[in-house]
Amino acid sequence: MANQRTTGERVDSRNTTSDQTLQPSTHPPDGRSPLWRAHNVMRVVMLCYALIWFTILVDDYAYPLLGTAVLVVMALWTAFTIHRYRHRSGRTNRLVLADQVVVTALFAICALVMTDDQLKAGLPTVVTIWQGSMVTSAAVQWGMLGGGICGVVAAVGNLLMRGLIDSNMAMDTVLHVGTGLLLGLASDTAVRSTERLSKALRAEAATAERERLARSIHDSVLQVLARVRKRGAEMGGEAADLARLAGEQEVTLRALIASSPPEPDEDGGQDLAARLQALSTARVQISVPATPVPLPVATASDLFSTVREALENADRHAGDEARVWVLLEDLTEEVVISIRDDGEGIPEGRLAVAESQGRMGVAQSIRGRVEGLGGTATLETAPGEGTEWELRVPRPESSDRQHGSGHRGGVSR
Amino acid sequence: MIDVSVMVVDDHPMWRDGVARDLQERGFEMAATAGDAEAALRIARTVRPDVVLMDLNLGDTSGVEASRQITQEVSGTRVLVLSASGEHSDVLEAVKAGASGYLVKSASAEELVDAIRRTAMGDAVFTPGLAGLVLGEYRRMAVAPDSGSRAPTLTPQETNVLQQVAKGLTARQIANKLVISHRTVENHVQSTLRKLQLHNRVELARYAIEHGLDGDDSEK
Numbered sequence: 001m002a003n004q005r006t007t008g009e010r011v012d013s014r015n016t017t018s019d020q021t022l023q024p025s026t027h028p029p030d031g032r033s034p035l036w037r038a039h040n041v042m043r044v045v046m047l048c049y050a051l052i053w054f055t056i057l058v059d060d061y062a063y064p065l066l067g068t069a070v071l072v073v074m075a076l077w078t079a080f081t082i083h084r085y086r087h088r089s090g091r092t093n094r095l096v097l098a099d100q101v102v103v104t105a106l107f108a109i110c111a112l113v114m115t116d117d118q119l120k121a122g123l124p125t126v127v128t129i130w131q132g133s134m135v136t137s138a139a140v141q142w143g144m145l146g147g148g149i150c151g152v153v154a155a156v157g158n159l160l161m162r163g164l165i166d167s168n169m170a171m172d173t174v175l176h177v178g179t180g181l182l183l184g185l186a187s188d189t190a191v192r193s194t195e196r197l198s199k200a201l202r203a204e205a206a207t208a209e210r211e212r213l214a215r216s217i218h219d220s221v222l223q224v225l226a227r228v229r230k231r232g233a234e235m236g237g238e239a240a241d242l243a244r245l246a247g248e249q250e251v252t253l254r255a256l257i258a259s260s261p262p263e264p265d266e267d268g269g270q271d272l273a274a275r276l277q278a279l280s281t282a283r284v285q286i287s288v289p290a291t292p293v294p295l296p297v298a299t300a301s302d303l304f305s306t307v308r309e310a311l312e313n314a315d316r317h318a319g320d321e322a323r324v325w326v327l328l329e330d331l332t333e334e335v336v337i338s339i340r341d342d343g344e345g346i347p348e349g350r351l352a353v354a355e356s357q358g359r360m361g362v363a364q365s366i367r368g369r370v371e372g373l374g375g376t377a378t379l380e381t382a383p384g385e386g387t388e389w390e391l392r393v394p395r396p397e398s399s400d401r402q403h404g405s406g407h408r409g410g411v412s413r
Numbered sequence: 414m415i416d417v418s419v420m421v422v423d424d425h426p427m428w429r430d431g432v433a434r435d436l437q438e439r440g441f442e443m444a445a446t447a448g449d450a451e452a453a454l455r456i457a458r459t460v461r462p463d464v465v466l467m468d469l470n471l472g473d474t475s476g477v478e479a480s481r482q483i484t485q486e487v488s489g490t491r492v493l494v495l496s497a498s499g500e501h502s503d504v505l506e507a508v509k510a511g512a513s514g515y516l517v518k519s520a521s522a523e524e525l526v527d528a529i530r531r532t533a534m535g536d537a538v539f540t541p542g543l544a545g546l547v548l549g550e551y552r553r554m555a556v557a558p559d560s561g562s563r564a565p566t567l568t569p570q571e572t573n574v575l576q577q578v579a580k581g582l583t584a585r586q587i588a589n590k591l592v593i594s595h596r597t598v599e600n601h602v603q604s605t606l607r608k609l610q611l612h613n614r615v616e617l618a619r620y621a622i623e624h625g626l627d628g629d630d631s632e633k
Binding site (some may be wrong): 094178222223224226227229230233234247250251254273282285286287288289290291323324325327328329330331332340388 | 425426428431435497501502504505518519521540541542544545546548549550551552556576579580581623
């Protein structure tokens with residue numbers, strides 16, 4: 001119950017918290033939030049820098065009033081964008097685009113505000129390095145490409161206004177473009193790693209939920225089914241039939257909660273041992289190694305279907321009382337699966353008849369599948385001795401076996 | 414066989430009492446029941462039952478560790494693991510730690526009774542599932558980089574016998590098929606398990622010495 005309550009709290013908190021909390025929800029957090037905060041701080045710092053130069057230069061401007069107006073608009077725009085950029089919903093492409101236009105326009109007006117001498121002398125414009133904040137916002141929003149492009153736009157605007165290239169101009173150009181590229185790269189990386197993190201968190205939450213379910217099934221349903229099966233079998237008659245049904249459901253449920261869904265691992269491999277577990281029933285015993293038997297997903301799926309086909313075939317033809325044993329062995333270079341039933345077997349000379357009954361059709365299908373995987377399938381049978389399939393499939397070289405993965409290296413706890 | 418005393422260790426009261434009642438009805442002496450590993454060890458020390466029927470899924474405590482301690486500390490007491498299917502690595506660890514056999518919880522009452530009797534006589538209870546696990550473990554050790562030359566190996570005939578067990582053949586059927594005596598089949602099966610358990614104890618000791626844990630007397 002503690003688990004359930006925790007889950008409930010998390011659901012509640014999801015509605016109230018901002019995007020900065022890492023919630024394994026369908027709405028992944030914005031990994032660029034710290035970069036936006038940095039941008040906002042930088043924009044204020046840049047504004048203060050511009051203010052200082054303004055107080056020094058204001059008396060010499062060609063149009064001091066226009067200069068003041070530019071500074072006021074800068075301050076208002078700074079306040080407005082900071083307000084919008086603080087929350088994820090405000091970080092729209094349209095606003096960032098407007099940001100580029102506004103900053104560039106203010107920067108262009110500076111050409112009127114300043115005297116030619118001031119421009120030639122390389123004195124700071126009214127906007128000065130505040131111009132760079134358009135590059136940072138573009139880089140954070142659009143990544144490396146967008147940041148780079150806006151860096152070039154800012155640098156070109158700067159060069160056009162001054163109409164000359166000296167060492168200061170060259171440095172400004174490098175700084176604009178470099179800032180755009182670097183911050184853009186950081187933004188791209190942040191987005192990617194946040195995606196990865198939230199994916200991992202989702203997987204973790206799913207696993208935890210599955211384990212909780214498994215525990216609760218194990219503690220309740222399975223115990224009851226086991227009792228029904230045991231007592232019913234002892235009572236006999238119709239109760240024994242019910243008991244057998246309960247037993248089959250018990251085995252199915254156990255297999256279901258015991259084998260985690262066979263999700264491909266990071267190398268694209270799948271544990272065939274875990275998949276085969278799901279085929280175990282009251283009459284089918286599956287024996288596998290304790291360590292995973294990783295195979296490429298396609299191979300594992302093909303083998304799984306083949307085994308299932310062989311089991312269905314045995315179910316149809318071996319007789320009602322027949323039991324089936326499946327053994328999976330991992331010989332590193334190849335995987336061997338044996339499927340044996342203790343049914344009636346196929347009498348000698350009856351293979352032709354069996355063929356007409358459709359039985360050989362299944363045999364050919366099994367052979368075909370295994371040979372398609374580059375392996376061999378042999379069938380041994382004798383009257384009264386059941387049938388035994390042996391499927392040998394080479395392991396593709398690309399899928400290196402990871403020895404001892406999830407195991408404690410031969411030393412038990 | 415009325416003198417075989419059994420202790421049932423399981424954390425589910427319903428299952429535990431049900432099994433205990435079943436076994437009593439079938440003439441076993443019910444020595445004790447326990448719901449967790451700690452109680453199991455404590456009670457086993459005083460009661461010294463012939464067979465401990467051990468569930469590995471004991472809530473938070475480890476049935477594997479309890480199996481190890483009981484087999485090592487309580488002489489004459491053998492552990493038979495009775496566990497849900499699918500807990501493969503735990504079953505393998507328990508058997509390596511000294512348990513004499515493994516039966517799934519879905520086994521029939523007859524199978525359970527038979528397994529307890531054989532365990533009490535000192536035989537290993539080799540179900541097909543356990544044979545598959547043991548085979549897999551030998552194969553793993555054969556290619557594992559860390560086990561080196563110390564790892565035990567199976568003879569071709571032992572491998573063959575284990576494969577037949579895993580495919581559901583009885584000891585008698587295997588004897589007929591391989592043209593060896595029934596007793597030889599049993600010996601092969603026992604020896605595969607003994608080698609594994611011995612190797613496990615050696616490895617544990619080596620691990621303890623290498624990591625300076627030999628002064629820890631919790632295992633004594």
